[in-house]
Amino acid sequence: MAIWNRKTTPNPSPNDVSTNPSPSGKESGDPEVAIHAETTSHSLDPEPRWKVSKAGDGDVAMALFNSPAELHEPISPEEDARVKRKVDWMILPYLGVCYAFFYIDKTTLSYAAIFGIREDLNLQGAEYSWLSSIFYFGFLAWAFPTNFLMQRLPIGRYLGFNIFLWGAFLMLQAAAKNFEGLAALRAFAGAAEACSDPSFMLITSMWYKREEQPRAMGTWYLANGFGIALGGLLGFGIGNIDGALPSWKFEFLIIGALCCIWGTVMYIFLPDSPVTAKGLSMREKRVVVERLRGNQTGIENKHLKGYQVKEAFCDIKLYVFFLLGIVCNIPNGGISNFGTIIIKGFGFSTLVTTLMQIPYGAIIAISILICVFANEYVEKSGRQARSWFILLFLAPNIAGAFGLAFLDQNNQAGRLVSYYLTGPYNAAFVMVLSMSTANTAGHTKKVVTNAVLFLGYCTGNIAGPFFYLSSQAPRYELGIWSMIVSHLIEVCLILFLRFLLARENRRRDKIQSAMEGGLEGRDLDATAFGDLTDWENLNFRYIY
Numbered sequence: 001m002a003i004w005n006r007k008t009t010p011n012p013s014p015n016d017v018s019t020n021p022s023p024s025g026k027e028s029g030d031p032e033v034a035i036h037a038e039t040t041s042h043s044l045d046p047e048p049r050w051k052v053s054k055a056g057d058g059d060v061a062m063a064l065f066n067s068p069a070e071l072h073e074p075i076s077p078e079e080d081a082r083v084k085r086k087v088d089w090m091i092l093p094y095l096g097v098c099y100a101f102f103y104i105d106k107t108t109l110s111y112a113a114i115f116g117i118r119e120d121l122n123l124q125g126a127e128y129s130w131l132s133s134i135f136y137f138g139f140l141a142w143a144f145p146t147n148f149l150m151q152r153l154p155i156g157r158y159l160g161f162n163i164f165l166w167g168a169f170l171m172l173q174a175a176a177k178n179f180e181g182l183a184a185l186r187a188f189a190g191a192a193e194a195c196s197d198p199s200f201m202l203i204t205s206m207w208y209k210r211e212e213q214p215r216a217m218g219t220w221y222l223a224n225g226f227g228i229a230l231g232g233l234l235g236f237g238i239g240n241i242d243g244a245l246p247s248w249k250f251e252f253l254i255i256g257a258l259c260c261i262w263g264t265v266m267y268i269f270l271p272d273s274p275v276t277a278k279g280l281s282m283r284e285k286r287v288v289v290e291r292l293r294g295n296q297t298g299i300e301n302k303h304l305k306g307y308q309v310k311e312a313f314c315d316i317k318l319y320v321f322f323l324l325g326i327v328c329n330i331p332n333g334g335i336s337n338f339g340t341i342i343i344k345g346f347g348f349s350t351l352v353t354t355l356m357q358i359p360y361g362a363i364i365a366i367s368i369l370i371c372v373f374a375n376e377y378v379e380k381s382g383r384q385a386r387s388w389f390i391l392l393f394l395a396p397n398i399a400g401a402f403g404l405a406f407l408d409q410n411n412q413a414g415r416l417v418s419y420y421l422t423g424p425y426n427a428a429f430v431m432v433l434s435m436s437t438a439n440t441a442g443h444t445k446k447v448v449t450n451a452v453l454f455l456g457y458c459t460g461n462i463a464g465p466f467f468y469l470s471s472q473a474p475r476y477e478l479g480i481w482s483m484i485v486s487h488l489i490e491v492c493l494i495l496f497l498r499f500l501l502a503r504e505n506r507r508r509d510k511i512q513s514a515m516e517g518g519l520e521g522r523d524l525d526a527t528a529f530g531d532l533t534d535w536e537n538l539n540f541r542y543i544y
Helices: 060-064 068-072 077-114 127-152 155-175 179-193 196-207 213-239 247-269 282-291 306-314 316-344 350-380 386-406 412-421 425-438 443-467 477-513 524-528
Strands: 017-019 037-039
Touching: 077 127, 077 155, 077 179, 077 196, 077 213, 077 247, 077 282, 077 316, 077 350, 127 155, 127 179, 127 196, 127 316, 127 443, 155 179, 155 196, 155 247, 196 213, 196 425, 196 443, 213 247, 213 350, 213 425, 306 443, 316 350, 316 386, 316 412, 316 425, 316 443, 316 477, 350 386, 350 412, 350 425, 386 412, 386 425, 386 477, 425 443, 425 477, 443 477
Parallel strands: none
Antiparallel strands: 017 037
8 A cells, every 4th residue: 555645546548538628619738728637438539638637727738739649759869869958058057057156145154254244243142143044034934935936927037036136135235234134134035045946946847857857957056066166266356355345245245246147147048938938949849848758747837736735745755855855954054154164163264264165166066966977877777776876975974074073173184074075965965856856746746845845945954053053163063963963864764765655666566567558558648748746647656
């Protein structure tokens, strides 16, 4: 018996699904027309029809096709590769640059700390930790509203608008006079950024096959490492500015202005979906959609479906991803805000400390590249490996955290290497994100699952800095142990999730093997773009 899935129903054969026409006589290819799919044993329609969700409407991709039969247009490997390259250039550079800015933003406060913001604003006690965390309170408060707006509005423009706002709030932080003013601005900046990672995940699932998603996510998450390295170079350059303002104010002004410029670029140029992308011909749009047929997750649906919201909260996967969001980001919340302080505690000068972050960023980038390409190579052989790669790239982090906890304070080289070993957890988190997008179907259900995962993300980033007690600087023993415990809990959660998903796949294989036609006779076309959830669609298989 399935642990969470008790609603999956057998998929009909091609002639078992009928579609009711609209009063205007339009066919089911129009996603704005209410489409009702029922299984009937007496259908006379020789063409296969779309099977759609209980809400009665399917995916926007259906606008490009009249029936599932049209999905089988011949596509040569050369054309497939050419369209994929075009999609890469249309999507990944925008997300990559944006993600670099996201991480630079998260470290601006860390650089501001070594440039004197704590002294200039007279921050006392835990106020610096609160400034680190309150950004995520804004993120947390706006997480669900922004995800639902993301579903209703053009996602490219909505993302660009929020990035512009986020840069504007970052610039305004240079004008803060005290803790209260800076805290309010950081909360607003967090709310503006709340759409970032969830929208990136949705965009990736809209344009890429499930087996391609780790590499695509790794490409834009790779900018995390470049962001750290670039942040170090910018910090070094800004620290050398001899101007009328303190260096920490230049940090906020320069990086905030760059974010505003990039938000405007994304608003203008980032496409909203494969169906409406101006840079693609009609043929190329159909090729993109055909490539995604095997995902069984669809592309996009603009209607909020209450039953999918309910289903998401009844699905144990949602709570596992929530907990993963927490334990993956307790270490991130601490390292991103206290990393420069930890390094400076090794005995480096302020400006040298900024440069020491460059190798850390390079290690993160290399780790992500190795992880996503190795995973893709293994998955091409038909093996399920994502959870194993998560565990593999957690191992250096656990070792590095133990090094920081136990190596002597005078062992500068050993402690610096240990700090650098905490970087590969970013590769593990990329794979966690890819497991979320690959294992959730139904657009509303995906939106809700992403939102809950990032509620956990916020919770972890809020909690992380509070383990770094000022009385324990610069070793921060409690903060380092919070990393160790979080990673060990993450190991247990990944193994539990792998067990659940593998068992459910076996259950579905057993059911469909007993049906007429067996596993080979499944009608994958009829369910590909019906906005069916992974519970509704027995053809869906989980990736672990």
